[in-house]
Amino acid sequence: MQPAAITGVGYTALSHASGTSVLELARSACAAAIEDAGLDRSEIDGVASFMLNDDSVPCLAVATALALPEQRLVLDLNLGGQAPCHLVSLAAQAIRCGQARHVVVYRAMNGRSGARVGAMHFPGLGGAYRYPIGYESYLMYIAMWARRFLFETGQGEEDLAAVVLAQREYALRNERAFRRKPLDRDSYLGSPFVVEPFRGPDCTIEVDGACAVVVSALDRARDLRHPPAVIRASAYRAGRRAGLDIGDHLYWEDYTRNYTSWLRDDLFREAGLAPSDIDFAEIYDCFSSTVLMGLEGLGLCERGESGAFVRSGATRLDGALPTNTHGGLLSEGYLHGMNTVAEAVLQLQGRGGDRQAPRHDHGIVTSGALMDGSALILGRDR
């Protein structure tokens, strides 16, 4: 079986209003990722992406605009932030089976000037119980879980603040980041609530833009421009009673544990690693609470101790586990977690610049916030 690795990453600029079509954003980010890998477009034989409510363009449109040759793997998923690690995993599985050699995975959206995920109504049977009463944004669903999580684990606004401030510090070292204004505890606590317990800085910033990565067969990856980010383990998991649609959590039993708690054991087992072996983490963070829940769910710290862990400086560059080194979706911008994967690749490859984690042999990255999601462990070659 042929192992797989991520070989290149590509971005467009992130903006309030791209003035560009979503197809052009997608094409541009994919072309940049292929170029970054050092591949010729004639070698790409797979394309994978995801969208919500038709807010993006299908893979074959992008393959056509990129003048790609015939495609052997095409995956268009109707999913949100659960998808990036999951798509990389599916691409890697196809490569392992010999069904594809190089798959470009992207997310493209005019997520601020066009369709905005934050206020979208999602199709599905759960909407009947949400939308008529004004429970109508992802922000509210995550806030509902955050309240219960903070209550049960004995944590609070100081712990959310710690995440936001630590990530904003990273953003100062990331030219791509959308929010780069320094933020201190008092300014955080002085920010008005949007949906309690979340203030403005607890929420990701919606942007226009695109991000892509290339997943390649490892035998070819070894000849390419950058050191391969080898996919050591991957997992997708939907917990039981996952609900009626992407925004329905009424059947989910425990709002203090998301999919990370359910995929953790399989993920580490496949990698042959323990949480203590992980050098850096990129945790999906549409909202601040999901970082705390992810750190605890993955076993990177004990239950109820994630806030103290972040406040101790452990997630800073000189800490035990640099986390969300691009500033997260909170600061860099909301490319739906595709950029979370790309940042993990840059770190693993040692291309993090001013924000490079000193140890980067193994990194963990997640996609998703609630009932279902996915994760990868990336490692250096050999």
Added chain:
Amino acid sequence: MRPEPTIDLDNAFYWEGLRDAEIRLQRCEACGRRRTPPLPACPDCGDPRATIEPASGRGRIYSFVVAHRAFSPAFEADVPYTVAVVELEEGGRMLARLEGGDGPPRIGEAVRAAFRLRGGDADETEWTEAFFVRAPAGGDEGEPG
């Protein structure tokens, strides 16, 4: 205009119950667990047989959020408003507006259901919303669960 609930073959009994000021749950005939929102089979044991039973309307707050801004114009006049996940005494959880009481709501606090008509104007369908009311301060709320 507020979005209306989408009523379908699986959930019609629930909305009819609200119209009669009653929360109706499905009780699985195999395992006895009660569920809501409506589902054609039990999410725990998979058995499709269910009896529809009225709930007492009593429950406790499992979690809640307070919206300080509206995400669509229909709810601008309501801001700030509270939405809670309420654990019903009989089993099952409901998503509903939370009203009344003094001071911030507490997880575990006892609440009871109330009902109000929505829509019904010329171009709107009439439907009944269930919401939950907190006990006034000093009332016997029982111990948080």
